[in-house]
Amino acid sequence: MKRNHDAITLRLTSGPVFVTQDEAVSLLGVHPRTAGRWARGQQTPSPARAALLAILSGQLVPFPGWQGFGFRVKRGPAPGRRPFAVLVGPDGREWLPDDLTAWRAVRGIG
Numbered sequence: 001m002k003r004n005h006d007a008i009t010l011r012l013t014s015g016p017v018f019v020t021q022d023e024a025v026s027l028l029g030v031h032p033r034t035a036g037r038w039a040r041g042q043q044t045p046s047p048a049r050a051a052l053l054a055i056l057s058g059q060l061v062p063f064p065g066w067q068g069f070g071f072r073v074k075r076g077p078a079p080g081r082r083p084f085a086v087l088v089g090p091d092g093r094e095w096l097p098d099d100l101t102a103w104r105a106v107r108g109i110g
Contacts, residue, residue: 008035008038017057021039028049074086
């Protein structure tokens with residue numbers, strides 16, 4: 001029986017990050033067997049691959065001073081319910097793209 005939903009633990013300097021085997025396969029294009037070995041601990045991804053996987057899965061924002069920030073995928077309103085990403089701060093506050101544009105305009109940035 002295939003267990004493609006088993007978690008892969010990525011050990012980063014910012015702390016552990018967890019992704020599923022399916023996420024590793026779809027985001028990085030690795031072979032499912034490789035993702036399975038990572039999940040079972042038989043092999044570890046390189047630090048560069050681990051960081052890239054954490055960034056692409058939305059669990060790590062790769063900019064200095066942004067520790068604790070991440071992304072969360074939400075569903076839009078009916079009828080389309082299209083998914084979109086929000087930036088989530090360490091305090092749990094969610095920032096939409098329009099919020100950041102307004103913040104920059106108020107401060108005269110960009």
